[in-house]
Amino acid sequence: MRHATTLLSCVGLAALVPGWVPGWPVAPARAQEPVHLIVKDHHFVPDHIDVPAGQRFLISLTNQDDTTDEFESYDLKFEKIVVPGGTITVHAGPLHPETYKFFDDYHPDQATGTVTATQGP
Structure with a gap:
């Protein structure tokens, strides 16, 4: 009976957690705090950010220019x-340890920046 209860628990959990496979550990939920950037005078501030390798992350960008900008990265696969x-x-992410470029597609010679994914200690 105990095995049946465990099996039912696993089946129930698998239904609640898409992509979860019975026997795999379930990671605790974590709140993702975005990395905050601004674009002002067609430059990103800051123009470089560090993130942990192997983890998804969020970038929040506020446009303080008086024109529309396009936040884009071929490396990170986004365009907005x-x-x-x-x-x-x-x-974005998870990323392998290295440096990735982003830019403003409307001002690519002025507004550029990088994200560096680093391994923890």
């Missing part, structure tokens, strides 16, 4: 428009 005074959020 941000209107003047607007704020957008993009999801």
Whole structure:
């Protein structure tokens, strides 16, 4: 009877957690705090951020320019428009340890930046 209860618990948990496989550990939920950037005078502030390798993360970007900008990264695989005074959020990762580029597609020679994914100690 105990085996049946465990099996039912696993089947029930698998239904609640998409992609979960019975026997695999379930990671505790964690709140993701976004990394905050602004674009002002067609430059990102800060223009470099560090994130932990192997983890998903959020980038929040607020546009303080008086023109529309396009937050884009071929490396990180996102592209999003941000209107003047607007704020957008993009999801990225998990990343391998290295440096990745992002830019404003409307001002690619001025607004550029990097994300470096680093391994923990």
